[in-house]
Amino acid sequence: MSVVRRMRSFEDDIDFRKVWKVGTTISLLVLLVSLWGILGRHLNLGLDFEGGTSWDVPTDSLGVDDARDALRPAGQDGAKIQVIGRGDSRVLRVQSETDDLEVQTEVSEALADAAGVEVTDITVSTVGPSWGDQVTEKAQRAMVWFFVAITAYIAWRLEWKMAIGALASVVHDLIISVGVYAVFQIEITPATVIAFLTILGYSLYDTIVVFDRMQDNAARYGPTGKVTYTGIVNMSLNQVLMRSVNTTITALLPVIAMLVIGSFLMGAAALQEFALALTVGLLVGAFSSIFIASPVVAWIKEREPRYREIRSRVVGLRGPVLDPVGAPAGLGPEAGDPSSAPRARPVTPGQAPSLSGRPIPPRPRKKGKRR
Amino acid sequence: MIRGRLKHSGLRPLAMLVALTVGSLGGVLAAGWGPKLGLDLEGGFAVTLQPIDDASEELLDQSIEVIRSRVDALGVAEPEITRQGETIEVSLPGVTDRERARLLVGQTAELRFRPVLSSIPGSIEDLLASTSTTAAGETTTTVAGETTTTTAEGVTGQSADRAATPFQDTTTTTAPGETTTTVAGETTTTTAPSGEPGLTGFELTPREDDIADQPVVLAETDDEGEVLNTYQLGPAVATGTIVSDARAQLAPTGEWTVALEIKASEIDTFNSAGAAPCFAREPTCPQGALAIVLDSRVVMAPNIQQPSYEADQIEISGSLSESEAKDLALVLRYGSLPVALEIQQTREVSATLGEDSMRAGIVSGLVGLGLVAIYMLAVYRLLGLVAIGSLTVSAGLLWAIIAWMGETRGLALTLAGITGIIVSIGVAVDSNVVFYEHLKEEVWRGRTARSAATGSFSQSFKTIVTANMASLIGAVLLYVLTVGSVRGFALFLAIGTILDMIASYWFMRPLVMYLVKSRRFAHRPHLLGVATTGGPDQ
Numbered sequence: 001m002s003v004v005r006r007m008r009s010f011e012d013d014i015d016f017r018k019v020w021k022v023g024t025t026i027s028l029l030v031l032l033v034s035l036w037g038i039l040g041r042h043l044n045l046g047l048d049f050e051g052g053t054s055w056d057v058p059t060d061s062l063g064v065d066d067a068r069d070a071l072r073p074a075g076q077d078g079a080k081i082q083v084i085g086r087g088d089s090r091v092l093r094v095q096s097e098t099d100d101l102e103v104q105t106e107v108s109e110a111l112a113d114a115a116g117v118e119v120t121d122i123t124v125s126t127v128g129p130s131w132g133d134q135v136t137e138k139a140q141r142a143m144v145w146f147f148v149a150i151t152a153y154i155a156w157r158l159e160w161k162m163a164i165g166a167l168a169s170v171v172h173d174l175i176i177s178v179g180v181y182a183v184f185q186i187e188i189t190p191a192t193v194i195a196f197l198t199i200l201g202y203s204l205y206d207t208i209v210v211f212d213r214m215q216d217n218a219a220r221y222g223p224t225g226k227v228t229y230t231g232i233v234n235m236s237l238n239q240v241l242m243r244s245v246n247t248t249i250t251a252l253l254p255v256i257a258m259l260v261i262g263s264f265l266m267g268a269a270a271l272q273e274f275a276l277a278l279t280v281g282l283l284v285g286a287f288s289s290i291f292i293a294s295p296v297v298a299w300i301k302e303r304e305p306r307y308r309e310i311r312s313r314v315v316g317l318r319g320p321v322l323d324p325v326g327a328p329a330g331l332g333p334e335a336g337d338p339s340s341a342p343r344a345r346p347v348t349p350g351q352a353p354s355l356s357g358r359p360i361p362p363r364p365r366k367k368g369k370r371r
Numbered sequence: 372m373i374r375g376r377l378k379h380s381g382l383r384p385l386a387m388l389v390a391l392t393v394g395s396l397g398g399v400l401a402a403g404w405g406p407k408l409g410l411d412l413e414g415g416f417a418v419t420l421q422p423i424d425d426a427s428e429e430l431l432d433q434s435i436e437v438i439r440s441r442v443d444a445l446g447v448a449e450p451e452i453t454r455q456g457e458t459i460e461v462s463l464p465g466v467t468d469r470e471r472a473r474l475l476v477g478q479t480a481e482l483r484f485r486p487v488l489s490s491i492p493g494s495i496e497d498l499l500a501s502t503s504t505t506a507a508g509e510t511t512t513t514v515a516g517e518t519t520t521t522t523a524e525g526v527t528g529q530s531a532d533r534a535a536t537p538f539q540d541t542t543t544t545t546a547p548g549e550t551t552t553t554v555a556g557e558t559t560t561t562t563a564p565s566g567e568p569g570l571t572g573f574e575l576t577p578r579e580d581d582i583a584d585q586p587v588v589l590a591e592t593d594d595e596g597e598v599l600n601t602y603q604l605g606p607a608v609a610t611g612t613i614v615s616d617a618r619a620q621l622a623p624t625g626e627w628t629v630a631l632e633i634k635a636s637e638i639d640t641f642n643s644a645g646a647a648p649c650f651a652r653e654p655t656c657p658q659g660a661l662a663i664v665l666d667s668r669v670v671m672a673p674n675i676q677q678p679s680y681e682a683d684q685i686e687i688s689g690s691l692s693e694s695e696a697k698d699l700a701l702v703l704r705y706g707s708l709p710v711a712l713e714i715q716q717t718r719e720v721s722a723t724l725g726e727d728s729m730r731a732g733i734v735s736g737l738v739g740l741g742l743v744a745i746y747m748l749a750v751y752r753l754l755g756l757v758a759i760g761s762l763t764v765s766a767g768l769l770w771a772i773i774a775w776m777g778e779t780r781g782l783a784l785t786l787a788g789i790t791g792i793i794v795s796i797g798v799a800v801d802s803n804v805v806f807y808e809h810l811k812e813e814v815w816r817g818r819t820a821r822s823a824a825t826g827s828f829s830q831s832f833k834t835i836v837t838a839n840m841a842s843l844i845g846a847v848l849l850y851v852l853t854v855g856s857v858r859g860f861a862l863f864l865a866i867g868t869i870l871d872m873i874a875s876y877w878f879m880r881p882l883v884m885y886l887v888k889s890r891r892f893a894h895r896p897h898l899l900g901v902a903t904t905g906g907p908d909q
Contacts, residue, residue: 048716056721058721058727101714101717120719120721120722121721121722122719122721123718123719123720123721124717124718124719125716125717125718125719126714126716126717126718127715127716128713128714128715128716130715131419131421131715131716134421134715134854135854138852138853138854139853139857141852142848142849142852142853142857145848145852146845146848146849149844149845149848150841150844150845153840153841153844154841157837157840158837190787190856190857191786191787191790191856193857194787194790194791194856194857194860195790197845197849197857197860198790198794198860200845201794201798201841201842201845201864202794202797204838204841204842204845205798205801205838205839205841205842208834208837208838208841209805209834209838212833212834212837212838213834216830239812240808242808242811243804243805243808246750246804246808247797247800247801247804247805249746250743250746250747250797250800250801250804251797251800251801253739253742253743253746254735254736254739254740254742254743254793254796254797255739255793256739257735257736257738257739257742258732258735258736258739258793260735261731261734261735261738262731262732262734262735274786274790
């Protein structure tokens, strides 16, 4: 709680350079586990991707074994049967690889009979095998174009080095989200795919907000030659942290409501599929803009001659201003003054006179350079 | 960079936006329009079809028309038949008779060959009307140009006319060369007597009673649905499955014909059950004509001119135009649809399950929104109220748009669409938070909210636009490149994102500007949720 209070009151800066190492390590570990899950265990792809038929029978009594008995005459007793939801929304889901329409009708009738419901109460979904391939292929193609377009957009709107950072973090989110589904063998449905796309959207939004601030700060402090790029990144993260926390909370609230009320209390299976992926993804997405996107950009930018020079100069100074390595948190030249936190310093009138003469000039210069 | 321009009144754009929202909402409500619910929420039947081979857009559109006419027979309130690229989506909300729906939409209807028992020109109504005067009166209703016959290849060119023409003297005005006297004479004898005595019992067989082994009465219509001829037909002697291929071709005589190829394994059946009795004019096929029937409609009723045929030596000829020949070939090959369609996906959603999903979605959506509202109020106080107002305006406009699109474009709201909306709510709240945090930070640094607001907004709005554009690009790409439910998601995400930018600029900005200028709050920034813990002590 005290951390939140500190963040909220702008009293202190968090030195992200220190937590980056921890965060990135955790990220890499989770990434490895995810990749192991995806490659080693494979995805539990739902009917829509594999082809087959599924029946959702609303019933509060029919059990798995009884259902299997009912399916035997149709030769479908090998089907996958599971119970989803509870109470009024309890649904018995039967999934089979068949896409034969006659078998489908036969099974519908058998299940309706066993559950004591009308055939029309059963939701039946049949997917041809080639359709599933197409859906998968289209989704993959859309995903690739999505990445290309977003990268191009960020490169144009901000800069290409940030585009790489954003791409890295979005791919990271995607692998981990999919990885969770692979490791726990949760079934992937079209709803899950939509949820993954949503996650990418949120994560990008988060990342762009950070990057936008980074660009502003770079324009402001870059020319002073006193702040390394890593310092600028750290400063920007501090400035937008509260926003990230608040928006993650506000985005999570409806999703958790969906998960808790919609799927657990009311037992709606369709919502569960969305909400689970969203909850995982939102957390990962918020995490990655801080621990993946930003360090990647810092790392690339530090290789620019300009920032390399600043860096060697700054590190050479007695009081390392905003050096990523070994600089104590918040320790600037005016370390004794709490208000000298890098974020606050230059904007407070009169605090940084050297800056006042050049209000944000490098922006046009940078544009010129790019052309 | 967008510079926030703070006008003196400031609130005018806000008032206009609110008026627009109230106006459009009121209009939609007054018109009685509500959002159209998708299949997954309302229940019903949906099928996704795709051509087996590549098909032109035109052919797909024709298929859609055929499907639509079949669906109309089902009496579905709002059938939705759309083409997305090569895919045809048929969605029939509220359908309860699934078996029939699937037969009508999902399966290519059976092509049947039925012997003609008797025939009359025009529709039954025409005949009833005309028999009360004289039989000669109706010659105007038929078109002579449609003549067809089945002939063996060697006999091409000697085409006989269709059964109907004998009644007419239209031959004098239209291509007289088509009619050959021999066939005309034969058909007259059978048609005339059968038409009048059986008349009272004549009634077109409804589609669901069109059973293969039962005699039926069916009509032949032209493109406009005008009845050309009505036939009494015997039980089917064969179905379309015997056809292995059919091609339109231009005969050396300059005439369009259709080469029909029957499977080698089936040709004997075709000859013994169809060709032989018809050629001999046995009682089962007194007119010597074998009708090609599809979808309870007679496509053509060519005369049989040989007692038996070679499997790959059958030709249908008789003053066909190029398009008629091609259509006939398509029909023979694929059944009623101009392209062979394959069922890719069917969904039968139970109405109760759909209802449950929707109820759970609405309840959790409302609870979620309530939680967000409480959180925003707790953190941003009065600004939280602005955020709620801004969301309300977006939501109002969104509702109007959904209802309008549902009514005019048949666009249905699906569960995926609702998810898109939830995401766009998240984006909208985010926009507010970006601005308020910026403002709070400036105030904490010692500026007054009033002096900081304009600069803060232009900075924040730049961020908001950059981030929203990324969402928008993603949404548009998804809409264009994917199929099915993802499109619904993308569409509503895009709409929500655009509305968010509108609400940010014309609602959030003027209202916040107004609040920070207001004397009442100038000295109480904590009411705005800013600097609640005080700034730096300096």
